[in-house]
Amino acid sequence: MTNNPVPENDPTEIEHSQLVYRLLRRAASIAEVLENMPAPELGSKLDQDDQRVPTRRVSNYAHSQLVVATGCLESLEHMISRESEDEVSLAIAPYGYFALIRNAIDCLASALWLMEPVNGTLRIKRLLMLHLDEVMKASSFRASAGIEHREYKRTHFARLQEIASEAELGSWSLRKSPLPSMTKTLKQIERLHGAARFSWLALWQLASGHAHGKNWATLSSHMLEQIPGSEHEYGATFRVTGNYSVLAYFLLEVVKMLELSVRRYQELSHG
Template identity: 25%
Template sequence: MDGDVENAPLTDEQVSDQWKRLADLINKLQARTDTKDEFNARPGSSLTGDDAWSPPFHVSHAVNACIVAGADHLHACKTLVVDAHSLHVAAPASLIRGSLENMAAAFWMLHPTSRAERVTRCLRWQMVNAKNARRALAPLDLKDPASYDERIATILEVAQRHPEIDIAAVKRGFTSTAAVTYADEHSGAALGVLLPWQLCSGFAHGFTWANLAFSERVEIPTADPDVFSVRFSTDLTRALYLVWAATNLTESVLKLHAQRSTPQY
């Protein structure tokens, strides 16, 4: 998933070739996520050491959850555009948004060289996970509401095991915006992370700025001379940019995961 981008606009043939290349890479990634133990941390690796600090909230498990979710969104976009030959204006962007957010979170957790910081970020991710579960599920009375608070308390207990853990940061949790911004600044992804994510978020929320900035549009006069009816559409080149950005970030995440999950002898 290299990030080389030509300065000149791509021809239709080049766009088609890039879609085929990325589709093959995405299929291979999906096969990896479907393979048992594919992303396990090996004994003696940095991630194994991280996990030893933070049970039951293993850093490797949180990272793997993000990688699997990111790959799933990316594969769904590929299936929609390449396999089903269906090119929606907003739907691919919504899927790529899910991929970018999850891969950014994985990168954000894996990237620090400090074990204490990696564990801190994992616990921040777990804090948001626990609070969101309480907010969504507690009203349904599916389980004792106190169990959600117990999970949050357990996260804080884990944080207190090591003085290097930033407990205040753990309590704050994290945001996707912070993770995406961090990945944009540190991943080296050639097409960036923040801008494509912002575009995807705009489409996901139905904000008109995203269409006006990124989509093809045809203005159709109406009976009111001050009002136009606008038809928005997209093409394979525009969709390619978003998918390419997600695969670039994914490559950075996979390289970093390989470093953290492999023993350094």
């Protein structure tokens, strides 16, 4: 087995590799927009949300998720591309990059789910649910690492309850409002997704399968080439290589999801 790059001769794969690079460049331009994005305008919906929860701003959380998503795509570009004065070359291995795509989908789904409601009160409730999930996961990590976690969880949960009260959320209970799973989140926001061959959930599931090293994911989306002379009575040995066509499709959908998320952020940021 070798990890040395093999020249690509398939015209379709070459065409899709060029599309992959263009999509990564699109994501990089969006990252620049996010880096220079001004604070929400006074009186805008996001500004009104932030005034109700000034220590846990809706705009800050949404923006951070978008930044992490573009950071994942930037890391993917660094992973697979090499650029000189004269040319750009791409080389993909069968493994690794889908974990970055999965992370990007995670972040974009959280940002869209947070910003999707028309009602600001619902956006704030979702914000607090996201923060509580972070507290619970941080507490679980601290417990596994042998770091004090009970007081950490108690004090942070109490503070979130105070914020809910300060935001005048009435009888709404944070304790009784667990964050939906990523599967449920993606199903909830799928109505925002335009016509596509696969749902966001399907893309996330396949990327997750790759991220966890599952054979079904590898066989579903990679190229398989039988090694000459490897046949035996039970089968044969195959060489697995990355598939630019599949990667291009994933990136197309993820970049469109990113653009949709940024547009929603901008809509809420303008007065």
